[in-house]
Amino acid sequence: MDDKSLHPESLMMSYGYSPSLSEGSIKCPIFQTSTFVFKNAMEGKNFFEIAYGIREQEKDEELGLIYSRLNNPNLEILENRLCLWDGAEEGAVFESGMSAITTTMLEVMSPGDLLLFSHPVYGGTDHFIHNYLKKLNIESVGFMANESKEDIIAKIEKTGRADKLTMIHIETPANPTNALIDIEMCAEIKAHFSTEEKPVILSVDNTYMGPLWQHPLKHGADLVLYSATKYIGGHSDVVAGACLGSKELMQRIKGLRTFLGGMTGPWTAWLLMRSVETLKVRMDQQAKNAVKVAEFLNEHPKVEKVYYLGNTAKFGTDADKEIIKRQFSSYGAMIAFDVKGGEKEAFQFLDSLRLIKLAVSLGGTESLA
Numbered sequence: 164m165d166d167k168s169l170h171p172e173s174l175m176m177s178y179g180y181s182p183s184l185s186e187g188s189i190k191c192p193i194f195q196t197s198t199f200v201f202k203n204a205m206e207g208k209n210f211f212e213i214a215y216g217i218r219e220q221e222k223d224e225e226l227g228l229i230y231s232r233l234n235n236p237n238l239e240i241l242e243n244r245l246c247l248w249d250g251a252e253e254g255a256v257f258e259s260g261m262s263a264i265t266t267t268m269l270e271v272m273s274p275g276d277l278l279l280f281s282h283p284v285y286g287g288t289d290h291f292i293h294n295y296l297k298k299l300n301i302e303s304v305g306f307m308a309n310e311s312k313e314d315i316i317a318k319i320e321k322t323g324r325a326d327k328l329t330m331i332h333i334e335t336p337a338n339p340t341n342a343l344i345d346i347e348m349c350a351e352i353k354a355h356f357s358t359e360e361k362p363v364i365l366s367v368d369n370t371y372m373g374p375l376w377q378h379p380l381k382h383g384a385d386l387v388l389y390s391a392t393k394y395i396g397g398h399s400d401v402v403a404g405a406c407l408g409s410k411e412l413m414q415r416i417k418g419l420r421t422f423l424g425g426m427t428g429p430w431t432a433w434l435l436m437r438s439v440e441t442l443k444v445r446m447d448q449q450a451k452n453a454v455k456v457a458e459f460l461n462e463h464p465k466v467e468k469v470y471y472l473g474n475t476a477k478f479g480t481d482a483d484k485e486i487i488k489r490q491f492s493s494y495g496a497m498i499a500f501d502v503k504g505g506e507k508e509a510f511q512f513l514d515s516l517r518l519i520k521l522a523v524s525l526g527g528t529e530s531l532a
């Protein structure tokens with residue numbers, strides 16, 4: 164069923180898969196194979212020429228299956244399905260969210276380039292920016308949620324390397340503060356520093372809201388990144404990642420993925436195909452439950468402050484309310500809050516939880532603190 168006019172959640176069971184190619188199997192089998200047999204030597208030659216960009220693909224020529232580091236049916240069907248919610252042309256899945264983020268950054272930037280990023284970003288991303296990228300002589304400039312476009316532009320110009328700005332990477336809402344960044348403002352900053360020879364690439368880590376509740380590509384982002392370990396996987400049993408965007412950019416990123424080797428294996432891709440079938444019902448319910456939890460915390464005498472988008476929508480600044488209205492179709496299912504007192508009181512709360520487990524990660528079927 165390849166009719167894109169249907170809702171993505173209706174297509175998650177069938178899109179891009181033909182039972183007739185797999186003995187009528189209703190579910191896509193796991194293609195647990197490292198390599199694929201060519202019909203003849205010429206076919207092998209043709210596939211490699213296309214895969215490595217040695218020549219242009221002819222009009223009705225398709226890239227065939229070669230080797231599971233380059234392509235595999237489970238990977239490709241999953242990638243095609245993930246593109247539906249975000250309206251992306253092409254996608255790539257990775258063995259972790261970090262692999263998606265680092266492969267993307269390494270493909271987009273070169274030594275000597277400048278990166279602009281929103282602060283706070285996910286700890287692993289932060290570490291990569293401040294340690295590994297620095298080693299490659301890629302400098303970075305961070306900005307906070309409340310900084311204006313003019314301030315950020317001035318900050319970049321002050322580095323004396325504005326002409327080297329190649330990438331803007333943001334996370335909104337931020338993990339764990341739910342701080343909000345305006346994607347369209349970042350697209351304007353991108354336009355300000357882009358030139359014909361060197362377009363600036365805007366990427367959004369959409370793990371906190373996606374792929375259902377925020378669609379960054381529709382607000383001017385070039386790439387959307389996911390830790391598929393979270394909502395997409397949703398059962399706390401796989402680590403995986405994804406990057407989605409235009410065909411042109413994704414060809415580059417998939418090219419580097421082939422050589423860094425961070426693609427998901429067929430089994431992980433198959434598990435994620437199972438997961439996306441229930442993604443909408445899971446996320447809808449998680450958001451509904453979050454409303455109840457936030458209401459409880461809002462009224463609780465031992466809670467100092469609750470950071471939840473439903474609260475920001477009511478009591479936040481006009482700018483934040485505007486971002487919520489424009490960017491999000493839900494208040495999400497993530498809540499942070501300050502317990503009155505200090506570490507002792509906070510730990511007492513955490514150690515008293517019975518149903519909710521203490522663990523990192525999010526978006527799974529169980530609640531975590």
Ligand SMILES: *Cc1c(COP(=O)(O)O)cnc(C)c1O
Pocket residue numbers: 259260261262285287334338368370371389390391392393402403404
């Ligand atoms: C978890 C997470 C990541 C990293 O993903 P992994 O799958 O753990 O590698 C990146 N960004 C955000 C916002 C995350 O929550």
